[in-house]
Amino acid sequence: MSAGRAASGEPVGVGKPRIGLLGGSFDPVHSAHVDLARAALEQLALDHVELLPAADPWQRRPLGASARQRQTMLELATADHPRLLVNPVELERGGKTYTIDTVSQLPDTAQYIWILGTDQLQNFCSWHRWRDILGHVTLAVAQRPGSALQPPAELADALDSLGAGLLHIDFTPQNISATDVRRRIAAGEPTDDCLPPAVARYIGQHQLYLSYPA
Numbered sequence: 758m759s760a761g762r763a764a765s766g767e768p769v770g771v772g773k774p775r776i777g778l779l780g781g782s783f784d785p786v787h788s789a790h791v792d793l794a795r796a797a798l799e800q801l802a803l804d805h806v807e808l809l810p811a812a813d814p815w816q817r818r819p820l821g822a823s824a825r826q827r828q829t830m831l832e833l834a835t836a837d838h839p840r841l842l843v844n845p846v847e848l849e850r851g852g853k854t855y856t857i858d859t860v861s862q863l864p865d866t867a868q869y870i871w872i873l874g875t876d877q878l879q880n881f882c883s884w885h886r887w888r889d890i891l892g893h894v895t896l897a898v899a900q901r902p903g904s905a906l907q908p909p910a911e912l913a914d915a916l917d918s919l920g921a922g923l924l925h926i927d928f929t930p931q932n933i934s935a936t937d938v939r940r941r942i943a944a945g946e947p948t949d950d951c952l953p954p955a956v957a958r959y960i961g962q963h964q965l966y967l968s969y970p971a
């Protein structure tokens with residue numbers, strides 16, 4: 758594991774609190790998200806992890822739950838974990854969600870680690886102004902079934918030229934996705950192995966995801 762470096766070549770925020778950021782559509786939040794945040798918290802010596810629901814994840818089809826519902830489900834999923842916090846900054850900003858807009862506004866009082874699965878690592882170079890993101894956060898990646906842990910060449914080159922590291926979270930691959938959760942709910946199949954119970958109850962009470970695809 759190596760420390761991140763900003764575009765200046767200086768280590769990103771050495772000696773400052775370490776804050777993990779886990780962005781997502783969370784449509785809905787599922788157990789692998791919570792496990793991933795907890796693994797990052799422990800393995801990367803983070804002070805806390807903030808889960809950031811995206812307002813309008815522009816690369817996706819329309820979402821199945823509203824912003825308020827996705828935020829509430831995150832709050833239910835993290836209620837028992839005092840160091841997992843829900844940060845609604847992207848919902849409050851509104852509009853298409855570009856991570857650069859989020860990370861460029863972070864106060865210079867902490868070191869920030871952006872947590873992502875291997876699917877988004879492989880997709881990273883399609884993110885808006887992705888090179889600029891690397892000047893604000895260190896990336897930490899967790900294995901997800903079906904996509905490689907190795908960064909794409911363009912990203913590896915950019916990290917190299919910044920002298921930046923890519924952190925790895927030791928994470929046993931979990932075959933859980935929000936897509937499959939939505940499919941299961943629409944099919945009337947059980948979800949108890951992939952949803953925090955309070956989230957499953959909320960989805961039932963609000964009759965979310967009854968049609969697929971949402």
Ligand SMILES: Nc1ncnc2c1ncn2[C@@H]1O[C@H](COP(=O)(O)OP(=O)(O)OP(=O)(O)O)[C@@H](O)[C@H]1O
Nearest residue numbers: 780781782783789873874877901931933934935936
């Ligand atoms: N099973 C998983 N293992 C590791 N990382 C995951 C897993 N599920 C989601 N993530 C990561 O969590 C972040 C947010 O994911 P997101 O909210 O899009 O959930 P998702 O399950 O990928 O949703 P969907 O199936 O709708 O694409 C992304 O960085 C993603 O890579």
Ligand SMILES: O=C(O)c1ccc[n+]([C@@H]2O[C@H](COP(=O)([O-])O)[C@@H](O)[C@H]2O)c1
Nearest residue numbers: 780781782811814854855856857884885
């Ligand atoms: O900034 C971008 O252009 C961008 C493009 C795709 C994804 N992201 C972010 O990546 C995170 C995971 O996205 P998703 O679609 O897998 O839920 C979430 O925080 C998104 O806002 C960001």
